[in-house]
Structure formats: structure tokens, C-alpha cells
Amino acid sequence: MAEKPPLDILMCAPRGFCAGVDRAIRIVELALARYGAPVYVRHEIVHNRFVVESLKAEGAVFVEELDEIADRSRPVIFSAHGVPKSVPAAAADLRLLALDATCPLVTKVHREAEIHHKHGRHVLLIGHHGHPEVIGTMGQLPEGTVTLVTSTADAETVTPPEGPLAYTTQTTLSLDDTAEIVSVLTRRFPEIVAPHKQDICYATTNRQEAVKAVAPRVEAMIVVGAPNSSNSQRLREVAERAGCPRSVLLQRAADLDLDAFAGLSRIAVTAGASAPEVLVEEVIEAFATRWDVRVRPVPTAEETVAFNLPRELREVAATSQSKLVRQSRTGGAG
Numbered sequence: 237m238a239e240k241p242p243l244d245i246l247m248c249a250p251r252g253f254c255a256g257v258d259r260a261i262r263i264v265e266l267a268l269a270r271y272g273a274p275v276y277v278r279h280e281i282v283h284n285r286f287v288v289e290s291l292k293a294e295g296a297v298f299v300e301e302l303d304e305i306a307d308r309s310r311p312v313i314f315s316a317h318g319v320p321k322s323v324p325a326a327a328a329d330l331r332l333l334a335l336d337a338t339c340p341l342v343t344k345v346h347r348e349a350e351i352h353h354k355h356g357r358h359v360l361l362i363g364h365h366g367h368p369e370v371i372g373t374m375g376q377l378p379e380g381t382v383t384l385v386t387s388t389a390d391a392e393t394v395t396p397p398e399g400p401l402a403y404t405t406q407t408t409l410s411l412d413d414t415a416e417i418v419s420v421l422t423r424r425f426p427e428i429v430a431p432h433k434q435d436i437c438y439a440t441t442n443r444q445e446a447v448k449a450v451a452p453r454v455e456a457m458i459v460v461g462a463p464n465s466s467n468s469q470r471l472r473e474v475a476e477r478a479g480c481p482r483s484v485l486l487q488r489a490a491d492l493d494l495d496a497f498a499g500l501s502r503i504a505v506t507a508g509a510s511a512p513e514v515l516v517e518e519v520i521e522a523f524a525t526r527w528d529v530r531v532r533p534v535p536t537a538e539e540t541v542a543f544n545l546p547r548e549l550r551e552v553a554a555t556s557q558s559k560l561v562r563q564s565r566t567g568g569a570g
Contacts, residue, residue: 245531246533
């Protein structure tokens with residue numbers, strides 16, 4: 237048997253699940269434990285097919301709109317991305333038991349936007365058109381009081397109404413892209429009010445910084461994550477900008493073209509905030525079939541953030557275990 241060529245794999249850390257994703261998945265699992273199946277979830281709880289399919293197997297039913305819910309005696313859960321105010325109002329009208337899995341850091345952006353509106357400021361929201369988080373944030377305020385800014389070109393041409401301005405951002409953006417957009421807005425509108433604290437969340441920041449630290453040292457970067465995951469797409473872009481010759485986003489090992497990595501001796505692996513560690517392990521195992529793999533963690537930050545669960549689920553949480561969350565604990569700091 238031919239000897240396998242060596243391959244160093246640098247493991248970015250932090251990577252994978254963040255506290256908001258942990259919390260959202262736990263809410264679905266705990267709702268199933270307390271109320272039994274089915275439990276309805278509006279939109280993907282997080283943007284990861286493996287997570288969604290795993291929760292479906294446990295009894296979760298995913299819908300896009302509340303009127304798709306067949307049995308209105310069952311609970312409905314709002315996804316981690318947040319929802320417009322009209323959605324909880326509609327759930328109340330339908331007398332649905334609603335559980336909110338919105339990431340608390342997204343809720344913080346919602347509250348900021350409301351405060352700006354209360355003070356008479358028009359809000360410029362930096363984000364991606366059509367993303368559920370953007371739809372949810374814009375839906376906190378009356379129509380016409382928020383303007384979406386998607387790029388530096390938008391920032392150069394946006395014409396908000398006369399009067400005070402403020403800006404907020406989607407939590408999963410590229411740090412560098414957002415800084416460029418903010419620079420344009422503050423140049424054009426010197427009195428614009430900034431967030432008290434950066435809206436891009438700690439997990440997005442930490443994962444991008446980890447990629448920046450590793451990308452110049454490797455020949456390729458693999459980002460494990462879904463194509464509709466904003467934070468995963470940003471990791472791929474960050475790796476390229478940081479000097480990595482090749483950056484690939486894939487959902488799991490089955491999507492991996494090993495032939496494309498022939499001749500390489502050092503690569504890196506990271507994972508988006510909604511990708512469980514088991515999918516990272518799959519990728520490592522796939523490389524090990526062709527290479528003599530040496531895995532080297534590269535920790536750049538330690539994460540200790542945790543968020544409270546909804547009051548309705550705290551008692552059952554004391555005795556219930558989460559397989560998905562437990563599988564991803566190793567991604568946090570190395």
C-alpha cells in the first residue's frame with residue numbers, strides 16, 4: 237500500500253455553534269420534551285440542513301408561515317433570526333402558544349431600532365436584502381422608517397428623509413465590509429448616531445478573526461456551513477481577503493471534492509455559527525482516507541457566553557440533554 241502524503245489541518249477556534257444557536261436548538265428540543273411532538277417552527281431554526289433534519293426526526297415541523305400550522309393546539313417557535321412584530325401578533329390572534337428563539341443579540345438590535353424611532357431618528361440598517369434577520373429588524377418599526385443599506389455603493393447614494401439619523405447592522409456581517417459602509421455613512425452624515433456597542437455579534441467577530449489569523453498560513457480554507465448562512469458565507473470571503481489562495485464553503489463531507497486538494501500540504505478548517513462540530517469531524521475523516529492527517533488547533537479566543545432559556549422551558553431543561561449541542565462543544569475554543 238502506498239504511503240499517504242502528510243497533510244496539516246489547522247483548526248480555527250472558535251468555530252461552529254455560538255450561544256444563540258445553542259439556545260435556539262435547545263428551545264426546540266425542550267419544547268418537544270415538555271409538550272411532545274409535533275412542535276412547529278417558523279422558518280429554519282438556524283441555517284443548517286443537518287440541524288433542521290435532526291430536529292425533524294425528533295418531531296419538529298418546519299413552516300414558513302403561521303397559516304401552515306395544521307394543529308393550533310401545538311406550540312410554535314420563532315427562529316433564531318428574529319421575526320417582524322406582525323408575527324407574534326398573528327400568533328396571538330390565532331391563540332398559538334409561541335416560544336421565541338430569537339438570539340438575544342438580535343433582540344438587542346431590535347430594541348436599539350425602537351429607541352432610535354422613539355427619538356425621531358430615521359434608521360439606516362446595514363444588512364443583506366431578504367435575509368430573515370433583516371426582515372425581522374425592519375419589521376420592528378413602521379413602514380418607511382427604516383432604509384436598508386447593502387453596500388458601500390448604497391451608502392454613497394442613499395437619500396434618507398430630512399432629520400436625525402441612526403444606523404444599526406445585521407449581526408452576521410463582514411467586519412471589514414461593514415466598517416467601509418459605516419465610514420461612508422459617517423462621512424456623508426456626520427451627525428448619524430452609532431450603536432452603543434457594535435451590533436455585529438461576538439461569535440461572528442471571533443470566527444472572522446480566527447480565520448484571519450490562519451488564512452495566510454494555509455493553501456486552502458474549508459468553511460463548513462450552509463449556503464444560506466450569512467456568517468458562513470462571510471467566513472469564506474474573509475479567508476480569501478486574508479490571503480488564502482482557495483476558500484470553499486460546503487455543507488458536509490459528502491460535498492467535498494478531495495481531488496481538488498491533491499498536492500496540498502497545509503489547509504485550515506472552520507465552521508459557521510450554525511454548523512455542528514460533528515460535520516467538521518466528518519470533513520477531517522474524509523481527508524484522513526487519502527492523507528496522513530495531523531490536526532493542529534489554533535485558538536484565538538475563548539467563548540463563555542450563555543443565554544437564558546424561556547421561562548416555560550427552564551424546569552425541563554434541568555433534566556433534559558441536548559445531543560446536537562453536546563456534539564458541538566469542542567468547537568468553541570479549540
